[in-house]
Amino acid sequence: MTTEKLDNSDVAIAHDYLTQRGGAEKVVLALQRAFPSAPIYTTLYEQSTTYPEFASSTIITSPLDRIGPLRRSHRLALPFLAWAASRIRIPARHTIVSSSGWAHGFVTSGSKIVYCYSPARWLYQRDAYFGSSKRTPRRLVLNVLSPFLKRWDRRASRTATTYFAISTVVQQRIKDTYGIDAEVLPAPHTVDMTIRQEPVELPAALAAEPFFLCISRLLPYKNVDVVIQAFNELGFPLVIVGAGPEERRLASMCGDNVAMVKNLTDGQIQWLYARSRAVVSASFEDFGLTPIEGAVHGKPSIVLRWGGFLDTIAEGVTGVYFDSPTPSDVATAVRDFTTRDWDGDRIRAHAELFTEEHFARRLRDEIARIDALPTGGRGEAAS
Known part of the structure; x- marks a missing residue:
């Protein structure tokens, strides 16, 4: 009221x-x-x-x-x-x-x-x-x-x-x-694991395998365009969740392996986290909440070595860094990520600090x- x-x-x-x-x-x-x-x-x-x-x-x-x-x-x-x-x-x-x-x-x-x-x-x-x-x-x-x-x-x-x-x-x-x-x-983090998960309608190509997940307001400093360009090159499935002034421009950049969704419920966000392979962000983030939310679900992260991410990622345990917000650096970090084994229990334990x-x-x-x-x-x- x-x-x-x-x-x-x-x-x-x-x-x-x-x-x-x-x-x-x-x-x-x-x-x-x-x-x-x-x-x-x-x-x-x-x-x-x-x-x-x-x-x-x-x-x-x-x-x-x-x-x-x-x-x-x-x-x-x-x-x-x-x-x-x-x-x-x-x-x-x-x-x-x-x-x-x-x-x-x-x-x-x-x-x-x-x-x-x-x-x-x-x-x-x-x-x-x-x-x-x-x-x-x-x-x-x-x-x-x-x-x-x-x-x-x-x-x-x-x-x-x-x-x-x-x-x-x-x-x-x-x-x-x-x-x-x-x-x-x-x-x-405000993740409530008791909330009932709700499916999100995704293109069949993305729903067929674990996808990478980028949750962000669509603003210039979030560098979502960099993530899109990297995944266009890699060909790996990527789901972007968010809205903002950059939405139309970013949508025009997406390849067939990239889907954009918005206005989701908490249950739908939980569903995406649970089915994702990792959280990705190239944003100049003052804190960086999404890696922690992903960690609650046992999911690692691939993020820019900057700002708040330095406080929320345990390198090599809960995620990997890349050093600059460029498509080539993001793509290199994603490839590095895929060569490693990740322990979901250790990742969840890290989330308990927040x-x-x-x-x-x-x-x-x-x-x-x-x-x-x-x-x-x-x-x-x-x-």
Whole structure:
């Protein structure tokens, strides 16, 4: 249910926008399970395009949420999100903020515990975020707004009580951008093995043998095109799960051995993981959740040696790396992968390091630490 009524609570959850299905939204669901009575504050909420589990949450939105086109395409809202974020007031004693650039600017009356996926990519890693395109309307708007948004963003960072980083690469990025020393807290996997698997309709050629699996938002920095080109060369079956601005271009690149699907249920995702040979990703990933989700099913991974993947892969045990996001490097790594034997039990054991229980326990410990402070946690983040 969506409402704009403000309710006092001990713990609240904040998130940039709930308009899509991805790793960040899975973390919010994990937070909701850890703090089931906590309301969720967000700028935009579109029930039809995010996870259905949010329908049973108390969701409090910004005034921007009244504009339907912005709910259905949050990227159109980019010029207005700083304004919307600044107008959200959260009266909770503690707010746990799930943020990649906006929710850390929500105004809180109590402590603000920020769980950061990355300082805003569209401000500090613009080329990676937008790709090679130089003159798209959104990019031109950002060129104009960037000086204001950077000032707003850095000011928002200073309102935090505690900063957590999702990975070591994000920890360093937070230090470089904000001057804040953040603790690394890996995101939890949210795989529920009790969910009934649901088949996904695939071309007969792909369904006939174990396929490789790439699950990703279809954005330039995810480098899904590189994976497609590598598998076109290899001829091995590949299933890509995801949606995004790159969808039409990527679909035009796919050979007969590559299938693209989207808008799947959790049961369908589980079905794909269970029948896959390995997870593949060439993305510049700040964390890299899909290798962990694959590991829960005993599946190894083939991923770029970069960023969050350095924290989530045990090389030679749960997966192999390639050194650059090029079709030739991906193809070489896949060939190397096929020469090795993989122990599903060891891979599943590695996934146990990334449980919701560990994640929630660390956040509860932080809330207890803040409660013990004379000020109750009000003040700026450590730097």
